[in-house]
Amino acid sequence: MAAFGMEPAEVRIPRAALDAMAAALSVQTVAMRTWPDGIEWFYPLGTWDEPHVEVALMPGGDEVWMRMSTDRTSTVIWTIEQWLDFAGQLPGATPPGS
Template structure:
C-alpha cells in the first residue's frame, strides 16, 4: 500500500461550524473541500466552486475511496518510474481523474 502525505489547511464557516479541509496552496483555484462530521460517522465533500452542494459519504465509503486512491497512486508512481509515456492527470483533491 502506498502512503501519500499532503499538507492540508482548515477553514471553518460560520453557517455550518464545520472545519473544512483543503490542500495548502489550493485556495485561489477550484478545489475539493472535505469535512469530518462530529462523531466520525460521515464525511461531507464539496467543491469550492459550489459550496451550496454537498455530497455525504459514510466513513466506510470515505475509507474505500482513500484506499483505492492510495493504491492507484502507488501504481501510477511505479508506472512513471518504469518509463513508458504514462502521465497522470489531476492530483489529490482533484476530481479530474475520472472519479
C-alpha cells in the same frame, strides 16, 4: 444527514479536483478553514485561490461531506466506510486502525 439541515444534492467534482485532494491526503499537505457554523473543511494546501474540493468529517465520525469551492451550497455525503475505502487506496495509505 439531518445535522445542520443538509439535503442530498448532486455535486459535480471534476476528476482533477478529486485527484488533487487525493494527492494532498497521501502526502498530508491539507489546509483547513473553519466555517462560521463550526464545521472544519479541509482542502489541498495552496489551492484556496483556484477551484478545489473541500472535505469535512462530521461530528460523530460517521459521515464525510465533500463540496466544490465553486458551489458550496451543494454537498455530497459519503459514509465513513466509503471514505476509508477511498483513502485506503491512496499511495502511501496505511490500513485503518494501524
